Amino acid sequence: MKIHEYQAKVLFAQYGIPIPKGRAASSSTEALEAAQDLGPPPYVVKAQIHAGGRGKGGGVKVAQTLDEFTSRVSEILGMTLVTHQTGPEGKKVLKVLIEEGVPIAQELYLGIVVDRARSCPAIMASRSGGMDIEEVAEKTPHLIHREWIDPAVGFQAFQARNIIYRLGLPATLVKSGIALITQLVKLFEQLDCSLVEINPLVVTRDDRLMALDGKVNFDDNALFRHKEILELMDPSEQDPLELEANKFNLNYIRLNGNIGVMVNGAGLAMATMDLIKLYGGEPANFLDVGGGASAETIANGFRIILSDERVKAVLVNIFGGILRCDVLAEGLIEAAREVVLQVPLIIRLEGTNVDRGRELLNQSGLDFIVSPTMAEAAKKVGQLVQRN
Amino acid sequence: MLEYGTKVVAGVTPGKAGQQVEGVLVYHTVADAVAEQGANVSIIFVPPAFAPDAIMEAAAAGIGVMACITEGLPTLDMVRVKHYLKGRSAVLIGPNCPGIITPGACKLGIMPGYIFQPGNIGVISRSGTLTYEVVDQISKQGLGQSTCLGIGGDPIIGLNFIDLLKLFAADPQTGGVVLIGEIGGTAEEEAAAFIKEHFPKPVVTFIAGQTAPPGRRMGHAGAIISGKSGTAQEKMAVLKAAGIRVVVDLTKVGEAVKELMG
Numbered sequence: 001m002k003i004h005e006y007q008a009k010v011l012f013a014q015y016g017i018p019i020p021k022g023r024a025a026s027s028s029t030e031a032l033e034a035a036q037d038l039g040p041p042p043y044v045v046k047a048q049i050h051a052g053g054r055g056k057g058g059g060v061k062v063a064q065t066l067d068e069f070t071s072r073v074s075e076i077l078g079m080t081l082v083t084h085q086t087g088p089e090g091k092k093v094l095k096v097l098i099e100e101g102v103p104i105a106q107e108l109y110l111g112i113v114v115d116r117a118r119s120c121p122a123i124m125a126s127r128s129g130g131m132d133i134e135e136v137a138e139k140t141p142h143l144i145h146r147e148w149i150d151p152a153v154g155f156q157a158f159q160a161r162n163i164i165y166r167l168g169l170p171a172t173l174v175k176s177g178i179a180l181i182t183q184l185v186k187l188f189e190q191l192d193c194s195l196v197e198i199n200p201l202v203v204t205r206d207d208r209l210m211a212l213d214g215k216v217n218f219d220d221n222a223l224f225r226h227k228e229i230l231e232l233m234d235p236s237e238q239d240p241l242e243l244e245a246n247k248f249n250l251n252y253i254r255l256n257g258n259i260g261v262m263v264n265g266a267g268l269a270m271a272t273m274d275l276i277k278l279y280g281g282e283p284a285n286f287l288d289v290g291g292g293a294s295a296e297t298i299a300n301g302f303r304i305i306l307s308d309e310r311v312k313a314v315l316v317n318i319f320g321g322i323l324r325c326d327v328l329a330e331g332l333i334e335a336a337r338e339v340v341l342q343v344p345l346i347i348r349l350e351g352t353n354v355d356r357g358r359e360l361l362n363q364s365g366l367d368f369i370v371s372p373t374m375a376e377a378a379k380k381v382g383q384l385v386q387r388n
Numbered sequence: 389m390l391e392y393g394t395k396v397v398a399g400v401t402p403g404k405a406g407q408q409v410e411g412v413l414v415y416h417t418v419a420d421a422v423a424e425q426g427a428n429v430s431i432i433f434v435p436p437a438f439a440p441d442a443i444m445e446a447a448a449a450g451i452g453v454m455a456c457i458t459e460g461l462p463t464l465d466m467v468r469v470k471h472y473l474k475g476r477s478a479v480l481i482g483p484n485c486p487g488i489i490t491p492g493a494c495k496l497g498i499m500p501g502y503i504f505q506p507g508n509i510g511v512i513s514r515s516g517t518l519t520y521e522v523v524d525q526i527s528k529q530g531l532g533q534s535t536c537l538g539i540g541g542d543p544i545i546g547l548n549f550i551d552l553l554k555l556f557a558a559d560p561q562t563g564g565v566v567l568i569g570e571i572g573g574t575a576e577e578e579a580a581a582f583i584k585e586h587f588p589k590p591v592v593t594f595i596a597g598q599t600a601p602p603g604r605r606m607g608h609a610g611a612i613i614s615g616k617s618g619t620a621q622e623k624m625a626v627l628k629a630a631g632i633r634v635v636v637d638l639t640k641v642g643e644a645v646k647e648l649m650g
Contacts, residue, residue: 116543116573119470151471222462267515270596271638277599319520322498351500375639
C-alpha cells in the first residue's frame with residue numbers, strides 16, 4: 001500500500017525525523033491559510049499523487065511571493081500530472097502540500113527496502129541524493145553505501161556511524177544523523193514497511209538535517225495488524241473497480257484493453273495476459289481469484305469484469321488445485337443469473353473436480369464457449385473481439 | 389493427499405488433541421506428533437498471521453521438510469523465519485506455494501494429482517497454477533515428471549531455484565528441468581548464472597509477466613517490476629545469453645520439453 005508524501009511526513013514527525021513546516025491543502029483557500037501560517041515566503045507547492053517524478057512533470061513549484069504562490073497553487077491543484085510513473089493518462093492532483101522553503105546546502109539519499117537475495121532489510125545511503133537515484137545505482141553503484149539489518153540482533157549503532165561518515169556529514173550533525181537513521185529503521189520495522197525513502201535528505205545552510213521528501217510503502221500482507229495505516233489509504237488514488245474488487249479480497253488490476261480475464265493464480269494470470277497479447281488481443285484487466293475462492297468470490301469477480309463497459313469478451317482460465325472447478329462453475333452461474341451476459345464468454349477449465357465443473361456449466365443454460373486448451377482460448381477470444 | 393497415497397500420520401491443531409480427522413490423530417503440538425507418530429515432513433495451512441510461528445515450530449520439532457501453502461505472510465515475519473532456519477536441518481518450501489509432488493510416489497501439496505505422470509522431468513516454479521499448466525502439457529506430450537514443486541511467489545522464500553537445481557543435478561531420476569519464473573526480483577538471473585556454470589542437464593524456461601505494466605503488483609508479493617530491474621524481457625535475455633532454452637509462448641512449453649528431453 002502506498003501513501004502520500006504529506007502522510008509519510010506526518011509519520012516521520014511522529015518518529016522524531018525532522019521535516020519542513022507545512023501542511024496539506026485541498027483548495028486554494030486552504031492553501032492560502034497554510035501559507036499565512038508559515039510566515040514569510042519562500043513557499044513550496046507540491047502535488048500529492050502516488051507517483052514519482054512529480055518535479056520533472058511540473059508538480060513541484062517554489063514561490064518567492066504570495067502572489068506567485070497563489071498562481072502556482074491554481075496551476076497545480078486540479079492539473080493532470082503526467083510523470084514516468086503515472087502512465088500517459090496522468091493523475092489528477094486533488095491535494096497539494098504547502099511547505100516553507102528550505103535553504104539547501106547538500107542533498108543526500110536514504111532508503112530502506114527488503115533485500116530478497118539476503119532475506120533481510122537493507123539500508124541504502126548516498127551523497128548523490130535529489131536526482132534519479134536509480135540512475136546513480138545503475139551507473140555508479142559505488143556511490144551507494146549499504147548496510148544490512150541482522151534479523152537476530154537488529155540495527156546497530158556502528159552501522160548508523162558507517163552511514164553517517166560515508167555521507168560526509170559535518171561533525172555537528174553526526175549525532176542527529178545517527179538518531180535520524182535509527183528512527184527511520186524503527187519506523188520501517190514497526191510499521192511493516194516494504195519501502196521507506198527520503199530523497200532528498202538535506203543539510204540546510206543553517207546546518208540542520210531534514211527530510212525534504214518522503215516515500216513510505218507498506219507490506220499489504222501485514223496490514224491486518226496496522227489498522228491505523230489502513231486509514232491512510234486514499235480511495236481517489238485507486239480505480240473504482242479496483243476498490244470494489246478489494247472489498248472481496250480479489251486481486252484485480254484495471255488495464256487498457258477490451259478482453260476481460262479471470263484466472264486463478266497470479267503466475268497463470270500473467271501468463272494468460274501474455275498469451276492474449278501474443279495472439280493480438282489486449283487484456284482489460286488482471287484478475288487473480290486466488291486459491292481459496294468461494295463461489296461468491298467468483299461471482300463478484302465476474303460481476304466486476306462485466307461492469308467494465310470496455311469489455312467485449314471474457315476469458316475464464318482456471319486450472320483448479322485448491323480452487324475446485326465445481327465451485328468456479330457455481331460462481332459463474334450465480335453471477336450470470338444477476339447480470340445479462342452480453343459479450344461472448346470463453347471458458348477453459350482444468351484441474352480438481354473438472355468433470356463436475358463442466359457438467360454444472362453444461363446444465364446451466366449459460367451461453368459460453370468451451371476451449372480445451374489455453375492456446376485455443378486465447379486465439380478464440382482475440383478473434384471474437386475483432387469480429388465484434 | 390490421503391487419496392494420493394501420502395502417509396499422513398498426524399494433524400496438529402492446538403486445543404484439538406485426541407480428535408480424529410479421516411482416521412488421522414490430531415495433536416496439540418508438532419513436537420507431540422513427531423514424538424508419537426515419527427512425523428518427518430510437515431504441510432502448513434495455518435492462517436497467515438500464525439503461519440510464521442507454525443514453520444518455526446515444525447523446524448524446532450525436528451521436521452525435515454516443510455511446505456507452507458498459506459499465502460499472505462508478512463514479509464518481515466519471513467525475514468525472521470528465514471533467519472531462524474539458518475543452521476537447522478529443516479528445509480522450507482514456500483510459503484504461498486502448491487507444495488511438492490513426486491508423481492506416483494508421494495504428494496505434499498494441493499495440486500490436482502491426476503495431471504501428473506511418473507517420469508524424468510523436474511519442474512520448479514514460482515507460480516502454483518502455472519506449474520499445473522506446464523505439467524499438463526508435459527504429460528500430454530507423453531512424458532512424465534520426476535519431482536515438481538512450487539517455490540512460492542513471495543519476496544522471501546525457503547528453497548530457491550539454485551538450492552533445487554543442485555538437488556535435481558544430483559537426482560538420478562531427473563533427466564532435465566523446466567524452470568518457470570515470473571517478473572520481479574533476480575532469482576531467474578541468478579539461476580541462469582548457476583545453470584551455465586554448474587548444471588549439466590537440459591533446461592527449458594518460461595517467464596510470466598511479459599506484458600505486465602511496470603510498478604503494479606500482480607498478485608504475488610514478489611511480482612512487481614520497479615524501474616528496469618525484474619522485467620520478463622530482462623530475465624529472458626539473461627537466460628538466453630546463458631544458453632538456456634526460453635519459451636515465449638506458454639502453450640509451447642510441452643513441445644519444447646519433448647524436443648529437448650523427450
